[in-house]
Amino acid sequence: MSLDIDKIRADYPILKREISGHPLVYLDSAATSQTPRQVVEAINEMYYRHKANVHRGVHTMSLEATDMVEQTREKVREWINAESTEEVVFTRGTTEGINLVASSMGETFANGDEIILTVMEHHSNIVPWQLLQRHKRIRLRVVPIDANGDLNMSAYEDMFTENTRFVAVTHVSNVLGTVNPVRRIIEIAHSHGVPVLVDGAQAAPHLRVDVRALDCDFYAFSSHKMYGPSGVGVLYGKKQWLSRMTPYQGGGEMIGNVSFEKTTFAELPFKFEAGTPDFVGVAAFGAAIDYMKALGVEQMAEYEHGLLTLATAELEKIDGMRIFGTSAGKGAVISFLVGQASAYDTGLLLDKLGFAVRTGHHCAQPLMTHLGVQGTVRVSFAVYNTEEEVLRFAQAVARVSAMLNR
Numbered sequence: 541m542s543l544d545i546d547k548i549r550a551d552y553p554i555l556k557r558e559i560s561g562h563p564l565v566y567l568d569s570a571a572t573s574q575t576p577r578q579v580v581e582a583i584n585e586m587y588y589r590h591k592a593n594v595h596r597g598v599h600t601m602s603l604e605a606t607d608m609v610e611q612t613r614e615k616v617r618e619w620i621n622a623e624s625t626e627e628v629v630f631t632r633g634t635t636e637g638i639n640l641v642a643s644s645m646g647e648t649f650a651n652g653d654e655i656i657l658t659v660m661e662h663h664s665n666i667v668p669w670q671l672l673q674r675h676k677r678i679r680l681r682v683v684p685i686d687a688n689g690d691l692n693m694s695a696y697e698d699m700f701t702e703n704t705r706f707v708a709v710t711h712v713s714n715v716l717g718t719v720n721p722v723r724r725i726i727e728i729a730h731s732h733g734v735p736v737l738v739d740g741a742q743a744a745p746h747l748r749v750d751v752r753a754l755d756c757d758f759y760a761f762s763s764h765k766m767y768g769p770s771g772v773g774v775l776y777g778k779k780q781w782l783s784r785m786t787p788y789q790g791g792g793e794m795i796g797n798v799s800f801e802k803t804t805f806a807e808l809p810f811k812f813e814a815g816t817p818d819f820v821g822v823a824a825f826g827a828a829i830d831y832m833k834a835l836g837v838e839q840m841a842e843y844e845h846g847l848l849t850l851a852t853a854e855l856e857k858i859d860g861m862r863i864f865g866t867s868a869g870k871g872a873v874i875s876f877l878v879g880q881a882s883a884y885d886t887g888l889l890l891d892k893l894g895f896a897v898r899t900g901h902h903c904a905q906p907l908m909t910h911l912g913v914q915g916t917v918r919v920s921f922a923v924y925n926t927e928e929e930v931l932r933f934a935q936a937v938a939r940v941s942a943m944l945n946r
């Protein structure tokens with residue numbers, strides 16, 4: 541059974557838009573994916589029929605809303621193969637999930653402790669660890685990459701010392717597309733007794749994620765990059781860690797009993813969900829998971845890989861093309877520059893032709909420094925893109941490049 545892309549595209553009214561008189565070609569799904577009708581309708585349904593605060597009321601609508609949130613939690617548990625819904629914490633997104641872990645685990649770190657990151661991390665997996673350095677002398681150690689954009693695994697292995705406390709690594713690079721060998725990375729860390737957080741923001745939309753097969757200690761991702769609404773994310777954490785960690789924020793929903801003398805905290809996962817959650821978003825995220833499940837994430841990935849292969853071949857024909865990230869089996873993103881044209885000018889002219897691409901440092905300035913560039917143009921694919929769009933895009937890049945490299 542293959543995907544019916546025309547039928548899929550019909551689920552996205554936004555794809556019928558025109559930009560500067562040209563049909564929109566949306567090639568920025570790694571920044572945020574578009575949202576199908578099924579998910580938007582779930583948002584509407586929540587507002588029109590069920591809106592009530594969760595976990596508190598006895599009234600029918602409050603119970604319905606609670607039910608919808610908890611149903612999504614179970615869908616997420618199943619989707620990532622977590623052992624229990626106690627291990628599925630709803631957050632605002634990947635960034636908040638990583639901040640939660642850095643802040644809460646960080647309390648247990650001491651002067652001289654070391655954290656291993658990689659040079660390809662998104663700022664949201666760098667800065668939360670740097671914030672710990674305000675209070676403690678914590679050392680960040682950075683795994684380098686080779687020319688293809690693959691991690692230097694022997695450098696990584698050599699980085700462990702008796703002071704290593706934590707490893708935080710992206711599953712898939714949002715710039716290079718590299719799919720890191722996280723299973724192996726985790727195995728090595730665990731052999732030193734060190735826990736690992738995986739930034740899954742770019743993996744969750746495209747890969748079958750199995751947290752138990754990976755044996756990761758934490759896994760963070762965002763709904764808005766996987767056909768879901770903005771403002772919702774998931775932090776998976778092994779119960780053994782979450783049960784020991786202190787809450788990240790205090791407030792309603794996360795308490796057992798409160799008095800001015802002593803407050804106790806709620807059970808997992810609620811201990812980490814202070815305040816009214818984005819229950820509308822969470823409910824609609826459930827619809828996004830249903831949507832991906834119906835299409836089949838493996839099938840989607842295979843289709844996207846076809847677009848990636850075609851786009852890479854077409855772009856490589858263009859004079860002066862430089863593609864950053866050539867790892868085998870990479871994810872569906874291409875970062876590039878052509879000749880002397882700046883990423884910004886290239887992106888601006890492409891927009892005038894209807895192509896939505898990302899330009900700049902992609903929240904990965906240390907990686908840009910490593911690559912020796914200010915920024916790149918990045919295109920990324922999702923299930924609603926077509927081969928015809930890819931071919932038109934390559935022609936447009938050739939045209940824009942000819943204008944800018946005269």
Ligand SMILES: *Cc1c(COP(=O)(O)O)cnc(C)c1O
Nearest residue numbers: 633634635662664714741742762
């Ligand atoms: C987008 C992204 C993030 C941040 O996700 P938010 O949804 O903005 O919190 C983190 N890491 C990677 C690799 C990303 O691509």
